[in-house]
Every structure is written in structure tokens, then in C-alpha cells.
Amino acid sequence: MNADEARMMNYLAEHEGEAIDLLERIVNIDSGSYDKAGVDAVGEAIMGFVAAQGIQTGREALDTAGDAFTARLPGTTNGAHLLLMGHRDTVFKTGEAKVRPYTVKDGRAYGPGVADMKAGLAMNALVMTAFAKLGLPHPPLVMLVTGDEEIGTPASRPAIEAAARGARAVFNAEPGRVSGNVVTGRRGGIFFRAAFTGRAAHAGLDYEYGRSAILALARKIEAWTALTTKDPDVSVNVGLVSGGLSVNTVAPVAACEIDLRYGNPADRDGLIAKIMAVAAEISVEDTTCTVEIIGEFLPVVTTPEQDTVLALYTGAAAQAGLTLTGEFTRSCADSGITAALGVPTICATGPVGGRAHSDEEYLELTTFLPRAQALALSILRLAEGPDA
Template sequence: MSTNETAILTWLAEQRGAMIDALRAMVDTDGGSYDKAGVNAVGAQVARFMAANGIAVQTLPQSRFGDCLRAVVGGEGGNAGNDRQNIVLMGHRDTVFPKGEPQRRPFTIEGNRAYGPGVADMKAGLVMNMFVLAAFQKFGGAPGPLVALFTGDEEIGSPEGRPVIEAEARSARVVFNSEPGRPDQGVVTGRKGGVFSVFDIEGKAAHSGGNFEAGISAIGELAHKITAIHALTDLARGITLNVGLVQGGQSVNTVAPWAQGQIDLRYVEPADRDEVMGKIDAIIARSFVPGTKAKLTIRGEFLPLTQDNASRRVYELYRGAAREAGFDAKPNFSGGCADSGFTAAMGAPTLCAVGPVGGKAHSPEEYLELDSIVPRAQALARAILRLDAAGV
């Protein structure tokens, strides 16, 4: 073990309390995706930590959602031709919870678990990345420039963060996305892609008793479309369709003049995306109830995380590092989407869910295994230190 490695691992082990303190401050700060001020407040916490540790950090302003932060340790890598030097750590600051949730349900510790909105997904991963960067800034030893992205809109499909992530991926030698580690201590080597869309239906209002025949029911059309869209689900291929939100109508005694449904499509193979979206387009274009009209709008999209040979080498490297840290990082496939799909699609070898272990994300029962914080940080540091030896 090199002098750098010993120093980094020892220092990270000593930072457990400081990591928990930083996590508490983050969890107790509002940060829903649509709360730009709250997400930026979490970003300010990150920026203060970086400044205190002598790490350069750049703010990339965004117009609607939380600004992106880019922290760098070491000299910048080049991006000439196929030159890929940067070792990229990623994480998102936004959560799915409404404003005021941290006040209603603040950070708490019960036994070896911590609870609170976003504690695992993914504020613990942000804290881990911060301290890993600080360790390399303090002791050196990284085999290339370390770049950490802290984005602000992942939970809604990264509409503004995606271009920042894809630009970073072009110069990435490797990407570690610090989404929460799986309950079995594992990491994620594959994820589904997702398309989130909304369809709006136009009908015609009429009194449902006195002039029923003059009306055209948008809700009736909605029902037909939902049935047809759900029928596209193919579990054997990993394709699922869910119309998870609906609304419409004017009053109980009016034939509905409008209706809306929101669609969640998940798929495994990249080619399945266009096939299924083509079928959805055909359903939206068809009028099951004569006289209705409909329009489909894509609101957000994630690409699938697929594993190529380079990503497999990164996984094997990390699994070896994890074993030395005391856990077995088993490979997991997830139906959930993440920003790691964007980096993989840009050709950057990518491993996801290397953050501290947690579960029940997006719910009041979300938890973090506190005893996983230091080992996961040490595993990530070891993997970074051994990139050259692994030929990554």
C-alpha cells in the first residue's frame, strides 16, 4: 500500500463524524427539484466545504433549476481527439420532497441508521464525494484530474443538467455516480431508460343531462388511451408503461371538454425506446371517441445504463477495492433511471450506486446505513488510486 493510500484511507476513517455533520446540514435543507433556491442552498454548503479545503469550484448557472457545481482537484485534463483524462464523480442535490419536508421530518439517527428526506438519495453520496475530493487534495495520489459534478435536477430527468453532464463525459476517463449503494451492499451496473411524457386531450363540453348528445368526452377518450398504452407493457423485454397521473373534466354534470394523462415508459434496450414511442404516438393520434383531439409532449428522459467491456473493467476494479474495504459490491440491475445513463451513452466507462448504502428512497421511511459511509468512501478512493494498474 502506497503512502498516499494509507494516508487517504486513514484520514477518511477519521472523518466519520464530520461526514455525518455535513449530511445532517444537507438533509435539513430544502431541496426539491422545483425549489431552485433550496437546491442552491445545498450547493452553497458544497461550495463552502470546497473553499475550506482549498478546492477550486465553479458555478454553472441554470435558468430554471438548481445551478450546477463543478469542483476540480489536480490539473485539468485535455479533450483533444480521443484524449480522456478526467476522473469524474457525480451526484445530484435535488430531492423528490415538497418544500418544508425537512422541517416536518428532520435528520434523525436511530441505532445505525439515519433518516430524513434525501438522506440516501442522494445527499450521503454528495458528502462522500466531497470528502473523497478533500482527501486527494490533502494527500495527492490521484492518477489524473478529479472532477466532481453536483447537479440540481436529476429527479425530473435532468432537463438542464444533462448538457453539463454530457459535456463532462466527453473528457471522462471514468465516471463514478454516487447514487445510494444497494441494500445488499452492491452497486448498479445496468439501468433502464425512461421517457416521461404528458398527453392532453380536447373534447367538447355539453350539459350531461339536457344536451348530452352534443358533448364529446375527453375523459372517455382518456380511458381508451390509457387501456391501449398499458397494453404495450412487455415484462419479458423489461418494457413497462404506466399512466400514473390523470386529471380532467369541468364538473360532474358536464361532458368533459378536456383531460390529461402522464406516462412513465421504462425500457432496457436502446432500440426499444423508438419502437414503443412510435406506438404511443399512434395511440395519441387515434380518436377512439370521434371528435376528440390529442397532443403528446415529452417532459423528461433518461438513457439506459448499459455495460460495455470498459465499464466491466471499472466494475471489477471497484469490486476488488470494496472487498479490501470489507464488503462485496455485487452487481445489480435497476429499473430506476439515473444520470449515469447519459455518461455511458457518451462512451465514458461508468459505474453507478457507489454511494453509501440506503433504501426506501422517495418515501418517509428512506434510510441510510451510517456504518457504510467510511467503507464506501475508502472503496471509491482505492478504486481511483488503482485505475492505472487496472488499465482503465
């Protein structure tokens, strides 16, 4: 370890507590994807943390989701920038933070979004402030904090693409896997909304006249989920359903939302066509079904360029006391957007956690510092590389 690396390691250790305080603050702010005020409040807290160290911040207003926040540090070396990114929205309803505020027990932190992925955002903010304070060599650094990943990034995708274009590498601070590994491969995913129309009728007096939109929906659910296959790795899940007017009315309307996952980018268009083909089939006479895409994640596919960055990152992680490698995961993330642009992308660089999207979600607090050190050492070593 050289002198610059030792200074960085020590600085992060000395200031870890400040980042954990930030983590507690933002976990205790409700930020479900549709709670724009809460999502933006989390972004403001993070930007306030880095701005206090003189880092330039910016904000792109978005009407239908939390705004896109950026923080930028000019490079002390030439070359392409590095992008540190993450999302601050959660899947939890407003009020959850009051019911389950940030708590610590037996070395684990708990609370809504503590691992997925507010810890990663606090970690990125700490690393940015370390480079701002120490003045150590680094490429240009961009930190992006978005607010709608949990619903497929419908509003923030252009901001992610703009921030990633021309980058040398992307580090997405989703939670580290339970194994301790980072992620180098992910499935793609598409969210659909299906709307059904039928014909209302009194369920007792005029049953035969009615055309049940709910019955049409139920029959199509079976057809959609039958598209699930183990090889290739495709799954279809209908996770939300609604419909009807009253218990004694043949339902004139119904709706559902569909989650499609796939591994091979070449399968995307064919799978969409199959979803649409099921929608076009007449499952109940005189009913209709229309389907629209409401959110999408792209796959992360391993590339030689990604392997090069992974080797550098795992070496830096080893210096921080971690033994890890890259692994494939069946879940989706915004890292697919940057990988699709051809930018080497390492995902799940955040602290290790588990049970995301549940009231048992936890963060392994002992992983916060070494994961921050691994990221910071990677940045230092990228500053030394031939493309710096």
C-alpha cells in the same frame, strides 16, 4: 495496502463526522425538483464544504432547474479525468424537511433524500477534500452536482455530457443497492405529457353535445399500459392525471404523464412510436390528444471497458472491507447519459440505503465510511494504471 492507501483510509475515518454533518445540513433543506431555491441552497452548501479546502468550484446558471455546480482538482498524474457525480433534487414537496428532519435511529439515518442521493453527494465531497488535503497521486478530478434528475434531467443533461466527455471513468453516487452491490446496468426511461381536448357541455341539460376529454384519457390509459411486456423488459405507467372543469360539466380538457421504461436501446424508437400511435387513435369522437417528451433517461449497458473499471472498484472495495459486485436494476439514473457517451460508468457507488421516494427512506450509516474508502482507493489505483 501501501502507505498512500493507508493514509487515505485514515484520513477518511478521521473526517467522516464532518461529512455526516454536511449530510444532516443538506437533508434538512427542502430540494424538490421544482423548488429551485432549495435545490440551489443544497448545491451552495456542498460547494462551500469543498471550497473551504481550497478546491476550485464553478456554477452554471439554469433557468428552469437547479444550477449545475462543479468542483475541480487538477491531476497530479497525466491522463483523462475522473467524474464523480450526483443529483441533489428529491421527489418531496416543500415543507417535508421540517416534518421529517434528519434523524438517526439504530444505525440508520432518515429524512427526505438521505439516501437518494444526498449521502452520495456528501461522500463525494469528502473524497474530494481528502485528495486536496493529502496531495496523494490522482488523475484530474471533477465533481458534478446537478438538480433535476428526478424529473428526467431536462436542463442538466448538457452539463453532464460536457463533464463526461473524454473522462476515463464515471462514478455516480446513487445509493448502493440493498444487497450492497453497485449498479452496472439500468433500463432507459422516458417521461411523456399528454394533453387532451374535448367539448364542454352541461352534464345534465346538454350531455349529448359534450365530448369528454377525461373519457378519452381513460381509454388511452388502458391502451398505453397494455404495452407493458415482461420480455423484453418494458413497462408503461400513467402516474399523474388531471382534467375537467366541474363535476357537472362534460370535461373539455384533461392531461396525464406517462412513464415508459425499456431495457434494450434498440427498442427506444419503436416504443415511442407505439406511444404516439395510441395518442393518434380516436378514442372519443371529436377529441384530440397531443403527446410530448418532457424528460428522458438512457439505459446503462454493460461493456468490456466498464468491466475493467468494475474489477478495479471491487478490489478497492474489498480492501475497505466490502464484498460486492455489479448488478442490473430496473430503475433509471443519470448514469445512462454518461454510459451512452461510451464512458465506463459505475453507478450506485454511494452509501447503502433503501425505501427511496417514501417517508421510510433510510441510509445505513455504517456503510458511509467504507463506500468513501472504496471510491478513494479506486481513484488512487486508477492513478497507477497505464492510462494515468
